[in-house]
Every structure is written in structure tokens, then in C-alpha cells.
Amino acid sequence: xxxxxxxxxxxxxxxxxxxxxxxxxxxxxxxxxxxxxxxxxxxxxxxxxxxxxxxxxxxxxxxxxxxxxxxxxxxxxxxxxxxxxxxxxxxxxxxxxxxxxxxxxxxxxxxxxxxxxxxxxxxxxxxxxxxxxxxxxxxxxxxxxxxxxxxxxxxxxxxxxxxxxxxxxxxxxxxxxxxxxxxxxxxxxxxxxxxxxxxxxxxxxxxxxxxxxxxxxxxxxxxxxxxxxxxxxxxxxxxxxxxxxxxxxxxxxxxxxxxxxxxxxxxxxxxxxxxxxxxxxxxxxxxxxxxxxxxxxxxxxxxxxxxxxxxxxxxxxxxxxxxxxxxxxxxxxxxxxxxxxxxxxxxxxxxxxxxxxxxxxxxxxxxxxxxxxxxxxxxxxxxxxxxxxxxxxxxxxxxxxxxxxxxxxxxxxxxxxxxxxxxxxxxxxxxxxxxxxxxxxxxxxxxxxxxxxxxxxxxxxxxxxxx
Amino acid sequence: xxxxxxxxxxxxxxxxxxxxxxxxxxxxxxxxxxxxxxxxxxxxxxxxxxxxxxxxxxxxxxxxxxxxxxxxxxxxxxxxxxxxxxx
Numbered sequence: 069x070x071x072x073x074x075x076x077x078x079x080x081x082x083x084x085x086x087x088x089x090x091x092x093x094x095x096x097x098x099x100x101x102x103x104x105x106x107x108x109x110x111x112x113x114x115x116x117x118x119x120x121x122x123x124x125x126x127x128x129x130x131x132x133x134x135x136x137x138x139x140x141x142x143x144x145x146x147x148x149x150x151x152x153x154x155x156x157x158x159x160x161x162x163x164x165x166x167x168x169x170x171x172x173x174x175x176x177x178x179x180x181x182x183x184x185x186x187x188x189x190x191x192x193x194x195x196x197x198x199x200x201x202x203x204x205x206x207x208x209x210x211x212x213x214x215x216x217x218x219x220x221x222x223x224x225x226x227x228x229x230x231x232x233x234x235x236x237x238x239x240x241x242x243x244x245x246x247x248x249x250x251x252x253x254x255x256x257x258x259x260x261x262x263x264x265x266x267x268x269x270x271x272x273x274x275x276x277x278x279x280x281x282x283x284x285x286x287x288x289x290x291x292x293x294x295x296x297x298x299x300x301x302x303x304x305x306x307x308x309x310x311x312x313x314x315x316x317x318x319x320x321x322x323x324x325x326x327x328x329x330x331x332x333x334x335x336x337x338x339x340x341x342x343x344x345x346x347x348x349x350x351x352x353x354x355x356x357x358x359x360x361x362x363x364x365x366x367x368x369x370x371x372x373x374x375x376x377x378x379x380x381x382x383x384x385x386x387x388x389x390x391x392x393x394x395x396x397x398x399x400x401x402x403x404x405x406x407x408x409x410x411x412x413x414x415x416x417x418x419x420x421x422x423x424x425x426x427x428x429x430x431x432x433x434x435x436x437x438x439x440x441x442x443x444x445x446x447x448x449x450x451x452x453x454x455x456x457x458x459x460x461x462x463x464x465x466x467x468x469x470x471x472x473x474x475x476x477x478x479x480x481x482x483x484x485x486x487x488x489x490x491x492x493x494x495x496x497x498x499x500x501x502x503x504x505x506x507x508x509x510x511x512x513x514x515x516x517x518x519x520x521x522x523x524x525x526x527x528x529x530x531x532x533x534x535x
Numbered sequence: 536x537x538x539x540x541x542x543x544x545x546x547x548x549x550x551x552x553x554x555x556x557x558x559x560x561x562x563x564x565x566x567x568x569x570x571x572x573x574x575x576x577x578x579x580x581x582x583x584x585x586x587x588x589x590x591x592x593x594x595x596x597x598x599x600x601x602x603x604x605x606x607x608x609x610x611x612x613x614x615x616x617x618x619x620x621x622x
Binding site for chain 1: 539553565566568573574576577578580581582590592593599600601602603613
């Protein structure tokens with residue numbers, strides 16, 4: 069449990085202990101958090117959103133951050149649209165989440181076609197004004213899960229659950245400047261946004277498409293002290309020419325398996341920093357931090373009592389805590405937790421000595437630099453080729469993205485021995501062209517090999533290795 | 536073919552496949568400025584492992600992440616000199 073459950077984000081900002089001079093810096097704009105205590109980024113229209121189910125659909129993270137601060141405790145529900153949300157999914161989101169208001173910004177797509185009665189614009193300029201208050205709501209937060217097939221899934225969280233893992237620092241005199249490579253509209257980035265707001269700090273936002281070196285220079289200029297990203301983000305940082313632009317006290321990795329090589333490289337590059345890797349997911353919340361510099365986590369953490377309880381069932385990590393999401397919303401979706409309150413993360417573990425190591429995802433889901441790939445969706449494209457009998461898509465370990473996608477294909481007829489090379493080469497090109505036409509780049513197999521047979525298990529299903 | 540030539544020709548091939556315009560492949564080129572993204576490097580390292588029999592970035596915990604094209608080539612040249620790393 070947190071030291072005291074937050075009432076609303078704004079109450080935390082108004083907290084008298086908080087240091088002055090706090091900012092949220094985006095690439096081309098910034099705001100002073102003090103201004104928000106006596107002003108509005110919504111043109112003073114927050115009260116119109118009181119008690120509503122609000123879709124936050126901004127084009128910029130800064131305006132999303134402002135809307136979240138201004139509307140937590142005001143709206144009944146805040147639905148945070150991720151940056152890569154597809155327009156065709158929005159009508160279902162509006163229906164499933166009972167959306168009756170949209171907050172967007174100047175750069176956002178036009179949502180006029182959606183059947184939503186109230187549209188409010190959020191601006192990165194805070195207008196000074198007296199903001200009235202109505203009876204506070206315990207706002208329900210709704211986040212999208214990452215990278216599944218088809219329509220995105222939404223899960224609900226409470227602010228107390230989202231912030232339960234955040235420990236307020238003892239020394240508030242040296243304000244923390246948080247930075248993250250994540251987008252704050254997804255769970256990993258939102259955690260960093262909340263840490264900055266709750267712990268009296270400032271925040272440097274990322275921006276899509278910004279070169280890594282430019283982002284690092286910007287982080288350095290703002291004096292970032294605490295910074296978080298996936299192992300893939302950190303590999304990019306170390307490969308950029310500007311890794312030394314920052315000198316953080318704390319480096320955090322999450323969202324993918326942190327291997328020993330990236331932990332060791334970061335320790336060598338940032339000798340002054342504490343290096344920690346964390347386990348968290350949108351559904352299971354923040355599970356735990358590992359701060360001993362080693363990959364995996366001590367097996368003794370399984371089965372312990374406390375705020376976060378963990379067990380391993382059929383190799384998969386299950387978590388029960390007050391930080392997990394409360395439920396899925398919309399569509400015909402399964403229960404999020406079992407009858408004992410455990411959420412199955414689908415992350416597969418292997419015990420080696422006295423530590424558990426993450427070995428991949430249940431069902432073979434492949435994680436390419438933080439983006440999930442279902443093998444079946446790639447196999448479906450490959451199998452449509454008239455010469456293909458069956459295929460198996462699986463992960464291959466990779467130092468730059470954690471995993472890449474590779475495919476093994478059984479042809480209906482084995483290529484003839486003479487001229488097989490040319491025939492196979494042409495087939496490979498044809499199959500790859502089909503994949504490129506139908507799939508985003510990270511899902512296209514990097515390697516295709518033709519094999520005489522694939523193992524099929526007793527239930528008639530392809531034998532899949534853990535991704 | 537030299538290690539460097541194998542690497543640069545694979546970089547060119549991946550850039551063509553992904554319709555990426557490459558910066559000139561000079562030794563001092565910062566890899567992240569080349570036009571290739573993380574996924575391209577992932578593909579590159581996987582293909583080079585099949586061609587050269589080694590992935591120096593996975594085979595050893597001591598290898599730093601490469602910044603320039605020269606660093607990248609040197610990582611492969613050093614790995615080739617160390618027989619225990621090659622498959």
C-alpha cells in the first residue's frame with residue numbers, strides 16, 4: 069500500500085511540500101506545473117467533464133499529461149488512447165467504454181464523426197483562471213493492452229493501484245528529473261509520469277520519430293536524474309553518439325527481458341547509476357524491481373507473502389496484488405484474474421540455480437523490441453501461398469531487439485534436386501513479398517528456412533517452443 | 536570477401552529491401568544516423584550470424600554496443616580471431 073492513498077493527481081500537485089520550478093518538458097513545448105494549480109489547459113471547461121467517461125485522444129503527450137492532471141478526480145472515467153490506436157477501432161472503444169466526451173488537441177485527428185456529444189480541446193498553454201471544484205470522483209483509469217491482434221483490449225485501473233508501487237523519496241530537497249523513452253499513454257510510460265507527479269519531480273517527455281541522440285541531448289540539458297526504457301531503447305541509447313549526454317543516478321529497464329549483456333553494458337557506461345530492471349505489465353501492474361545487477365530474479369521471491377504475491381503455474385508467472393488491473397472492458401473477454409485474484413502474465417519462467425529467468429511468452433508470442441507478434445497471424449499469411457503445406461513461426465534471440473521473427477516452412481512438394489536453389493530462392497521472395505504486403509515490418513520473418521517436416525503434438529497442434 | 540565487405544553489402548541489401556536511403560557507408564558513420572532502425576540492425580546481426588558463424592553481441596558479455604560502422608566491423612573482426620566465440 070502507498071503511504072497514503074492519493075485523492076487525485078491535482079491534490080498531489082497542490083501538496084505544499086513540493087519543490088517549486090517543476091516542469092514537464094516536451095520537445096517543442098513545456099509547462100510549469102505550478103501554473104496548473106491556478107489555471108487550466110482545457111479553457112476552464114473541466115467542470116463540463118465532471119462525472120463523464122472521457123476519451124483522452126491527443127496527438128501530443130504533453131496535452132495528454134495536462135488533461136490527466138486536470139481531469140483525475142473530475143471525470144468518472146479516463147480512457148487513455150495510445151499513440152498507435154487505429155481509427156477504425158474508435159467506434160468500438162466509444163461504445164464499450166461508454167465514452168460521452170472527448171479531449172483532443174490541435175494536432176489530433178478529427179473525431180467529429182464519432183457519436184460523442186462533448187468535444188473539448190486541450191492546449192499546451194495554461195490560462196490563468198480560478199478553477200471551480202465539484203464533489204470529487206474516484207476516477208477509473210482505462211488503459212489499452214499492447215500488441216494483441218484485432219481490436220485492442222482495454223483494462224481498468226484505479227489511481228491507488230497505479231501508484232501503489234511508487235515510494236516517495238525521503239529527501240525532497242534534490243528534486244528528481246524523470247525521463248523515459250516510453251510514451252506516457254501506455255502503462256510503462258504512465259508509471260514514470262505518475263512517479264514524477266507524485267514524488268515532486270519534473271519529467272522530460274519522449275517524442276515519436278525523434279532521433280535517439282537528439283532525445284538524449286535534450287534529456288541531458290534538463291539534467292535527467294532517473295530514466296526508464298526497454299532493453300531495446302537502452303541498446304539504442306548505447307549505440308547513439310550521445311549516450312554520454314546524460315549522467316543519471318538511476319537507470320531502469322522494463323517491458324522486455326533484460327539480459328546480462330545489457331545490464332553489464334549499462335553498468336560500465338553509467339558507473340555512477342543504480343541499474344534496476346522491473347517486471348510490470350498493463351494487466352498485472354508493477355510486479356517487482358530487481359536491483360542486484362543480475363538478469364532474472366531470486367527464486368525466493370516466489371511464494372512470499374506481502375504486497376505482491378507470485379506463483380509459477382505450468383511455467384507461467386502469476387501475480388496477485390493491489391496493483392493489478394481490476395477488469396477488462398468491452399467485447400467478449402475473459403476474466404482478468406482467477407478466483408483467487410491471480411493474474412496470469414503469460415510470461416514463461418525457467419528455474420536456473422537459485423534464480424528464475426524469463427524465457428518468453430506463453431503460446432509462443434514473440435516480443436520484437438517491445439512489439440508483440442502472434443506467430444499464428446504470420447503463419448496464416450505464409451500458408452496462403454499455394455506451394456506451402458504448413459509453417460511454424462518462432463522467435464530467434466537477437467541482441468538488438470530481444471527477438472526477431474523467423475519461419476520454418478514445409479512445402480507441398482519437395483523442390484527437385486536439379487535447380488532447387490533457384491526454385492527455393494524464388495519461393496522465398498514470393499512468400500516474403502506476401503508478408504510485407506500484409507504485415508507491419510516487425511512481423512515479417514527475417515529468415516525463412518524450408519524444412520522437410522514440423523513436429524505436431526498429440527493434440528494435433530504444432531509443437532511450439534517458448535518464444 | 537572481407538568481413539567489412541560482407542557487412543556493408545548486407546547493410547546495402549537490407550536498405551534496399553526496406554526501401555531505405557542509406558547515408559554513405561564510411562568508417563565514422565554513426566550507425567543510428569545511417570537510416571537503419573533497430574529492426575534493421577536485428578536483421579543484419581541475424582544474417583551475419585548465418586554468414587560468418589558468429590554474433591559478437593550475444594556471444595560475449597564484454598562487447599560494447601557499437602556506435603560507428605568501424606566499431607561494428609571491429610566487433611566481428613575480433614570475434615573471428617577468437618575461435619571460442621564462433622559457432
